[in-house]
Amino acid sequence: MDILNPIIIFFVGLVVSVLGTLIGGSSLFTIPTLILLGLSPHQAIGTDRFGIMGICSAGWYKFHQKRLINYRVGLTLAIPVFFGAFIGANLVFEVSESVLKLIIIIISLCSLVFLIVDPARGIQSTARDIGKFEYLAGGAMTFVVGIYVGFYGAMGATLLLYILVLWFGQTFLESAGTLKIAALVMNAMAAVVFAINGAVDYTLALPMFCGCFIGSYFGAHYSDKLGNIWIKRLFIVLLCCLIINLIV
Helix, strand or coil, X not given: CCCCHHHHHHHXXXXXXXXXXXXXXCHHHHHHHXXXXXXXXXXXXXXXXXXXXXXXXXXXXXXXXXXXXXXXXXXXXXXXHHHHHHHHHHCCCCCCHXXXXXXXXXXXXXXXXXXXXXXXXXXXXXXXXXXXXXXXXXXXXXXXXXXXHHHCCCCHHHHHHXXXXXXXXXXXXXXXXXXXXXXXXXHHHHXXXXXXXXXXXXXXXXXXXXXXXXHHHHHHHCHHHHHHHHHHHHHHHHHHHHHHHHHC
């Protein structure tokens, strides 16, 4: 392997995780980069699942310091996403990627419309008393996200952000913190399954983890400098790019 490859993936992880820790989407850049560096698609996904845990770890630590994590919601959603990621990682050769892409396009379009029509959504907390139904429905949605993350993973954190902002009424900053719990669990589960199947390149996974950890630390540290309004704007731009990319 080229000696420059670990350095390249370190800096790619470092750069994309600065904003990725706030709005997700880092894997849209890291997975294609890993493929360009010579990994097979399955190796790239497995290596990415390992490396992206750097974002979850550092982000969890910093957002915990800022008291922006709702542990009751985060830990509750971590359970279904754990099993979903296990199923998705084991079905990676069975499920049609085109079907998943279509589902994500539909969800993203609906979310985009919702965020534009409701200007306060994600800016001001609209959290209400959360009962059993809310937790069960949120858990079911998170389970599906877990399957997707186990299968492919790109934009998995963004899909969790959908749920926390649109269903649980959190602000973008609150959701960026809370989702780190479920994100770490689902990525770790997927990484284990890929590792067991020999689909993790540790010579790239470890430097990617380090780059993502550092980038996420600084992104979370300066998150309140951006604030919910700018994070929402960046999130809408990311959604548009995602939709265009999937359609094309």
